Amino acid sequence: xxxxxxxxxxxxxxxxxxxxxxxxxxxxxxxxxxxxxxxxxxxxxxxxxxxxxxxxxxxxxxxxxxxxxxxxxxxxxxxxxxxxxxxxxxxxxxxxxxxxxxxxxxxxxxxxxxxxxxxxxxxxxxxxxxxxxxxxxxxxxxxxxxxxxxxxxxxxxxxxxxxxxxxxxxxxxxxxxxxxxxxxxxxxxxxxxxxxxxxxxxxxxxxxxxxxxxxxxxxxxxxxxxxxxxxxxxxxxxxxxxxxxxxxxxxxxxxxxxxxxxxxxxxxxxxxxxxxxxxxxxxxxxxxxxxxxxxxxxxxxxxxxxxxxxx
Numbered sequence: 222x223x224x225x226x227x228x229x230x231x232x233x234x235x236x237x238x239x240x241x242x243x244x245x246x247x248x249x250x251x252x253x254x255x256x257x258x259x260x261x262x263x264x265x266x267x268x269x270x271x272x273x274x275x276x277x278x279x280x281x282x283x284x285x286x287x288x289x290x291x292x293x294x295x296x297x298x299x300x301x302x303x304x305x306x307x308x309x310x311x312x313x314x315x316x317x318x319x320x321x322x323x324x325x326x327x328x329x330x331x332x333x334x335x336x337x338x339x340x341x342x343x344x345x346x347x348x349x350x351x352x353x354x355x356x357x358x359x360x361x362x363x364x365x366x367x368x369x370x371x372x373x374x375x376x377x378x379x380x381x382x383x384x385x386x387x388x389x390x391x392x393x394x395x396x397x398x399x400x401x402x403x404x405x406x407x408x409x410x411x412x413x414x415x416x417x418x419x420x421x422x423x424x425x426x427x428x429x430x431x432x433x434x435x436x437x438x439x440x441x442x443x444x445x446x447x448x449x450x451x452x453x454x455x456x457x458x459x460x461x462x463x464x465x466x467x468x469x470x471x472x473x474x475x476x477x478x479x480x481x482x483x484x485x486x487x488x489x490x491x492x493x494x495x496x497x498x499x500x501x502x503x504x505x506x507x508x509x510x511x512x513x514x515x516x517x518x519x520x521x522x523x524x525x526x527x528x529x530x531x532x
Contacts, residue, residue: 264354280305284530290492290501298336341369351412359409364432
């Protein structure tokens with residue numbers, strides 16, 4: 222082989238490798254763009270009914286009679302779901318103080334539970350910030366649990382990936398920071414129901430269970446295989462969600478016409494730890510509902526409103 226032919230062959234080889242690398246980069250970029258597009262679709266249009274109901278300057282507060290499974294027993298208590306729209310700063314991922322074209326309108330859910338386990342109380346609260354455009358996952362989810370042994374707090378932020386920070390008084394959990402690939406979130410199901418039930422994930426899916434459940438049961442924060450099903454019967458929808466690996470089922474019953482009010486829910490899974498854990502069902506049944514600007518009703522004279530809610 223002559224030196225000239227060798228140089229030409231080497232040049233052709235490097236050119237081919239360079240083009241192949243460029244093609245690989247182009248394919249990777251295209252794949253990333255496709256993935257990003259799939260994560261944030263076009264915004265869904267809002268109906269006049271939705272705008273009149275959710276942008277009237279009021280929150281919807283609904284109370285529930287609660288039977289909460291914990292430590293192998295059912296404990297009576299109360300649950301409250303507070304839904305309200307608000308402007309959200311997508312960069313800082315907090316409620317926006319000022320008006321801005323970049324703000325995202327979200328339907329926020331503050332879900333609370335209060336119940337006793339023997340001598341000491343449990344207080345649970347989860348917050349979900351879901352775009353009313355129904356075109357991406359919740360922008361932020363947080364959950365906290367307080368009881369006399371201590372407290373835990375978990376927050377998930379929707380950025381390039383799900384960024385999760387979790388803090389616990391248990392040594393085995395401690396302080397954690399992790400990133401998750403994006404997947405449907407159980408916490409966002411409740412807001413999807415109120416906006417557009419037909420967008421609920423069905424069939425075999427990979428889903429991150431509620432942050433409340435994961436912390437109560439000390440399970441790793443990640444997506445688990447699940448099966449979703451939406452049923453309609455006699456004026457109501459029931460959304461069924463099952464996790465075979467966790468032996469857990471969630472059933473949410475709500476009206477089949479707007480505003481899709483949540484009437485009840487049940488959650489079944491082994492309560493307790495080890496082979497002696499009993500399969501119990503947490504149940505919540507609607508007591509009453511109010512549409513009201515509760516943030517203005519903070520005086521002693523407003524306490525009577527709690528009687529209407531039965532809490």
